[in-house]
């Protein structure tokens with residue numbers, strides 16, 4: 647079972663879009679996938695058309711030990727989803743006095759075993775929820791938008807990953823960096839990608855996710871790109887990325 651956190655504390659770099667479409671791409675490749683929305687913004691949950699039903703169990707209930715994991719898992723087109731909602735924002739304060747609070751997610755999900763992949767959609771922060779993701783995961787995938795300031799903040803992210811790896815989770819590693827919203831016509835995009843290649847060498851996936859309007863439209867229909875526009879550049883790119891992810895195991 648591969649446990650992958652999709653993380654970058656910079657906002658809007660394509661974490662949620664990548665989590666959804668990697669999940670469905672891997673499912674198309676025959677993998678059994680569980681996706682966990684770990685962001686209080688709950689964009690992933692909403693993007694899959696899951697309504698913010700207050701009776702619905704979500705990841706916060708699991709972390710608070712208020713429900714069993716299986717009671718929160720939804721099946722959406724053959725991918726398992728554990729949703730989130732805005733209440734998850736209280737997590738930082740709710741758990742602030744608990745010793746070992748960075749282990750809560752890992753411990754509350756320890757019974758899960760029958761998946762090939764667990765993907766964690768992280769929020770744009772390096773707070774407690776992301777820390778919990780880094781403790782539970784064995785791999786981190788970092789989506790980066792090749793724009794000005796893309797690399798700013800990366801050193802803080804890398805430093806945090808290094809600290810978690812050294813102190814808590816020795817098996818944690820960055821398994822890849824995705825260049826997202828790539829537009830070959832933009833000189834700046836090409837320059838930033840060159841920098842990423844210099845800094846991260848073979849960590850950078852050779853598939854770039856191109857800027858593609860269908861990727862931005864699909865969530866308003868509650869759909870992944872393979873359902874919404876199977877012939878789009880976005881579908882091709884995410885499927886090719888999934889092939890690389892499968893090879894990197």
Ligand SMILES: Nc1ncnc2c1ncn2[C@@H]1O[C@H](COP(=O)(O)OP(=O)(O)OP(=O)(O)O)[C@@H](O)[C@H]1O
Pocket residue numbers: 656657658659660661662663664685687689768769770826827828855856857858859861862863
């Ligand atoms: N390849 C792409 N082409 C076009 N639009 C994209 C692409 N990738 C993402 N987007 C759009 O960019 C915006 C930000 O993407 P997304 O929500 O995936 O980023 P995020 O990193 O999860 O953001 P946050 O940090 O707020 O969680 C969304 O409106 C999304 O539809």
Ligand SMILES: [Mg+2]
Pocket residue numbers: 661662663685689690768769
């Ligand atoms: Mg997001």
